[in-house]
Amino acid sequence: MHRTLSDLDLPLHTERLELRPGRSEDAARVWPWYRLPEIQEWTTTLNRSLEDHQQWWDAGASSTMVGLLDGEIVASGKVAVQDAWSQAEMVEQARNRQAEIGWVLHPAVHGQGLGTEFAAALLRIAFETLGVRRVEAACFAENLASRRVMEKIGMRLEGVFREESLHRSGRWLDGMSYAMLAHEHPAGHGAPHAD
Numbered sequence: 177m178h179r180t181l182s183d184l185d186l187p188l189h190t191e192r193l194e195l196r197p198g199r200s201e202d203a204a205r206v207w208p209w210y211r212l213p214e215i216q217e218w219t220t221t222l223n224r225s226l227e228d229h230q231q232w233w234d235a236g237a238s239s240t241m242v243g244l245l246d247g248e249i250v251a252s253g254k255v256a257v258q259d260a261w262s263q264a265e266m267v268e269q270a271r272n273r274q275a276e277i278g279w280v281l282h283p284a285v286h287g288q289g290l291g292t293e294f295a296a297a298l299l300r301i302a303f304e305t306l307g308v309r310r311v312e313a314a315c316f317a318e319n320l321a322s323r324r325v326m327e328k329i330g331m332r333l334e335g336v337f338r339e340e341s342l343h344r345s346g347r348w349l350d351g352m353s354y355a356m357l358a359h360e361h362p363a364g365h366g367a368p369h370a371d
Contacts, residue, residue, distance in 0.1 A: 178272040179306050181241065181255065188301075190243075190293050195301075198240030198252065203233035205249050206242075209282045218319045219280060222344060241301070243294045245285065251294040253279035255302050260310065274310040275302040279325070291321065296329045299356065309358045316341060317350035326354040330362070 181197045188195040207226050209215060216222055223229035233240070236254065243251030255275055262270035277298040281291045295313075302311045313331060315322040327333075331354035339348035 178257070180238065180257075181301070181306075184301070184305055188297065190297050192290065193243040193245055193251065193293060193297070195241055195243050195294075195297055198233070198237055198242045200230075200234055200237065202240075202242055202249060202252075203230045206233075206252050206282075209284070210252070210280065212283060214283055215280060218316060218322065241298060243290070243297070245290065248282075250282040250285045250290060251279060253277065253294060253298050255298050255306065257302075257306055257308060273308055274312065275306060275308045276312050276314075277302060278313060279322075286321070291325045292328045295325045299329055299331075299361065303358050303361050304363065310355060312353065312355045314351060314353045316343065317352045323352060330360070331356045332360075 184197065186196055204226065207229050210219075210229065211223070221232055223232055236256075239254045239256040241253050241255060242249045243253070255277055257272050257275045259267070260270040260273040277295065279291060279295050279298065281294070299311055302308050311331075313322075313326050315326070317323070317336060333352065334355050335353040337351040337353070339350060341349050341351045343349045
């Protein structure tokens with residue numbers, strides 16, 4: 177049976193963060209910092225208005241998690257369950273077997289280790305709650321902060337793709353892909369827990 181983020185025993189807590197699935201009203205709460213140039217430098221989608229941001233947020237709500245610090249949302253991320261690639265006769269066995277994670281942090285908390293803490297929690301949710309066998313994450317190679325987070329949470333660099341991504345600056349940038357398999361994940365270490 178495929179589990180979803182709505183199956184989480186909430187709330188979840190890491191050392192400093194409270195995690196829960198994103199809600200529609202959270203779009204307006206993250207908009208003041210999500211729209212900042214230093215955040216938009218590396219995001220996939222550039223929303224120019226709160227209305228556009230709200231539509232985008234709602235469209236991805238089923239895979240969205242937020243991290244709260246002292247009641248304020250300081251992290252937004254995704255745990256998007258996907259089908260693994262397979263040969264045609266194996267499609268059913270490959271369904272919902274992997275996930276992609278991603279995250280964005282409020283600039284006021286950059287450099288405090290909260291990105292690593294939040295990303296590690298997303299990884300644990302994917303493996304331990306959703307039961308996937310593989311988790312992937314990707315970034316522009318120039319996004320050093322995201323690369324460091326992926327490495328700190330134990331993800332393996334699987335590929336560097338030369339000038340494969342067109343950045344909104346108009347430059348072709350290298351992309352990087354990281355992953356981890358369920359059996360490589362150190363279960364129980366720093367796990368988010370329910371209250």
